[in-house]
Amino acid sequence: MSRKRMRIAIALLLYLPLGLCGADALAGAVFTLANKQMPEDLSLTSWPESWRAYREDPIQRKRLQFSAAVGGFIGFGLPTLLVLSLTNQKKPLHGEARFATHDEIQQAGLYGERGVIIGKVGKRYLVYGGQEFVLLAAPTRSGKGVSIVLPNLLHYDESVVVLDIKMENFAYTSKFRQAHGHHVYLFNPFTTDGQTHRWNPLDAVDRDPNRRVGEIQAIGQVLYPNHNERDAFWNESARNLFLGLTLSIMETPSLPCSLGEVLRQASGKGQPIKEYLQDLISTRAKSNAPLSDDCTAALHRFCATSENTMASILATLTAPLTIFSNPIVDAATSATDFDLKQVRAQRMSIYVGIPANRLSDAALLVNLFFSQLIHYNTVDLPATNPRLKHQCLVILDEFPALGRVNILAKAVGFMAGYNLRLLPIIQSLSQLESVYGEKDARTFVTNHACQILFAPREQRDAQYYSQMLGTYTADAISTGTSRPLGWSNGKQASSSSTHSEQARPLLLPQEVKELGDQRAIITLIHTKPILCDKARFYAEPVFIDRLKRISPFLASVGKRMPTQAELEEAAFVRRELSVEIPRLDLELHRAKVERRMRPVQPDEPIDLSKLAMDLTTLPPVVARDPPTAKEVNNLVDAFVAQLQWTDKVDDDISEKMRPVTEEGKAQRTEKQVDRSLMDREREERDV
Known part of the structure; x- marks a missing residue:
């Protein structure tokens, strides 16, 4: 019920006793006038008393009924008609x-x-x-x-x-x-x-093998949407390659799991992309941590295409990811x-x-x-x-x-x-x-x-x-003037107006x-x-x-x-x-991306907050005593890869990161060996 109608209903309830009293008084007055007398000393009980006194008289009975009708109409009928006119107004035409x-x-x-x-x-x-x-x-x-x-x-x-x-x-x-x-x-x-909090869209992806594929595909739908049928094949193929590369990164704890890393992996690391992916699948298959079937299937689907098709798919993949070649965006x-x-x-x-x-x-x-x-x-x-x-x-x-x-x-x-x-x-x-x-x-x-x-x-x-x-x-008034022929001969013009x-x-x-x-x-x-x-x-x-x-x-x-x-x-x-x-910490981020390491100096402070890590991302340890050398190496590599440490002070870090020469090998101790050299030695030993 609208506020207006509610007010009308309340007014009617309040008026009911007043209307009853008014109708009674009016009926008494009309009855008195019908008997050719002046209505004096009237009260609310005048008409009921007259009814009890004269109702047996046929003439007076008719006068009593007529007076009651007049009083009731004036007391209740007129207000009712007024209310109806207010509530049922004609709707304006426009x-x-x-x-x-x-x-x-x-x-x-x-x-x-x-x-x-x-x-x-x-x-x-x-x-x-x-x-x-x-x-x-x-x-x-x-x-x-x-x-x-x-x-x-x-x-x-x-x-x-x-x-x-x-x-x-x-x-x-x-x-x-x-x-x-x-x-x-x-x-x-x-x-x-450099002032920003970080947000990595891949961090939100569930690591459960049964859920992660769907969530990675949801990200792919945003990066490679199907806006038209002409590009549907290329976008679908790019989403497939995106799925394969993202899964390979997730299954490699030593790599940062980010969209920037997806772009870096898509470069092939200096190799043709097909050769790089095939080597990756083959090397991991021989290790204790092979790539998952979901990952290899997606990468194989990409590698099965022709060279021209492969180049177009790769271009489609990297187009929206080039923003992450910006070191600041990559770090953020x-x-x-x-x-x-x-x-x-x-x-x-x-x-x-x-x-x-x-x-x-x-x-x-x-x-x-x-x-x-x-x-x-x-x-x-x-x-x-x-x-x-x-x-x-x-x-x-x-x-x-x-x-x-x-x-x-x-x-x-x-x-x-x-x-x-x-x-x-x-x-x-x-x-x-x-x-x-x-x-x-x-x-x-x-x-x-x-x-x-x-x-x-x-x-x-x-x-x-x-x-x-x-x-x-809105009311519109249009006026017009009509002049009869020969009006200049003394005949006057007539004007009219129209309301609409x-x-x-x-x-x-x-x-x-x-x-x-x-x-x-x-x-x-x-x-x-x-x-x-x-x-x-x-x-x-x-x-x-x-x-x-x-x-x-x-x-x-x-x-x-x-x-x-x-x-x-x-x-x-x-x-x-x-x-x-x-x-x-852009230097720290760059060092992690480039996988640089150096020995810690004895008096060098360490920010322990950067040593925090998620142990669930480490490779599973097989219950065997003693573990194999490869299992130990994989566990240590994954552990060290998560340590967020780099040199922010020494200017000679670039010197320490140069490839190791024969002369350098002789001068360095075993603890000062470059991390990249250790990786190569382990890969050669594994093969």
Whole structure:
């Protein structure tokens, strides 16, 4: 029941006793007048007393019945007709579109405290709770960051994963979120100062032989999607080779298991790729750790193709992986510092920082990041796993720049049930359609129950918004003048006017484009559209006060609102609003990739945290006493390969890494033998 009808029902219940009394008094008055007497000294009991006194008289009985009918009609009939006229009004011919009132906004539940801030009406924030998705359509430089993203990062208390193109969001809000109990991470694979947390997509792959193939193939689907039938064969073949190389790396503990290593293995290490893979399969088959059937089958399928086909498949494989030839990207994806599977189990804030000038290069990597986020968090429902007690808001700034996220296009209809909440940001509908196609783009938009519309710049979008807002019925008056022939000979002209009902859009397309930079339109299901103000964080005392509690510099300005220059100084110069991020050890990573080693000096400190390792990745030990020399060598090699140690100080490390000459052999002790030489000796001994 609507609020209006509920009020009418309450009014009727309150009117019932009053109407009964009024009808009784009116009936008594009418009966008195019918007997040609003045109605004096009437009371609520006048008519009942007259009924008891005169009901046996046929004439008076008719007068009593007539007076009761008149009193009942006036007391109850007229109010009933009035109510019916109010509740059954004729629908306007062309609709009755309008913006929502404060009561309707209240009824929609937008004046709550928990949820996504979507705007502001008066002094009250509009907060959209629940699990439904929110879509923001805003052209560039329209204030989408300062009025939607930053306010929510300073308000939303559950987990967030945010695509941070300019890294302004991290600079302004990360320390605040950490202070409120969040684990804060920044994944910035193109960092110029080495400050980034690491994320390795292969670390999330289950090592169970029964599950890992499917999860590797899921990564391959992102790297080599089938966008058209023409390239289907090459992409499928590239996914097969990707599966084989990834499995071979996983089954070789001495190699780093990363996408960068997949690229290095695809180079053939100086050999033709077919010869390299065949030697790898043959050598491992003769050892105590042969490659798995899944691995060898995938590699054999690749090697069975012709030379030209093989070259094309290899080119398809390496095309999306060339990004990992960048040492910084390779290091940033060589290990994992945070678990995407935990975003619903604990409060986490993950900022994916991508410089705007590297967005096209990083699109596939970021696509893979969010694909894994959705893939691993749409397995267990919160109702079946009590650990999943937090909602995760996924803020996707410049969403179309990621390219087509296939899993998102398919999962958008059921993700909300897993407590994953989307807030994608697009510039225009045409931008979204260029990536997903018109049909899928419309489906994607439809699955967002709340849409925030900033003043568009494209005429097509303005027309679409105008149509979406609907029309109302407007009275139109047209006038005309008729002049008879020869009117100049003294005959006067006659004029006429015609009244008609016309459809008028709530906002014309040009009016939509003229909204200005302070206002926005919100559309919700089951609610009239809302015309609201933008909640710009720098103009809202509640958000500035939260930043002042974090930044001594902002606190020093006192009660006044800081200027934009002061906010930028606190965030970017003094860095008082962001958390410290560890730096990549690029020298260590390069040494691990190149498999360099040297003797440890007696007085050299060792970072024990770099000696931590996963013992489950070591080769299994056969229960035999004593073990064979090959088993010992394999175990020691795998153990030492996991030690994260390299020389960061000595400048002569390159000298120590040079190939060993005959003169050098004579000068070095057995403990100072180069690791690569030891490997070659062991391989020769094994053969």
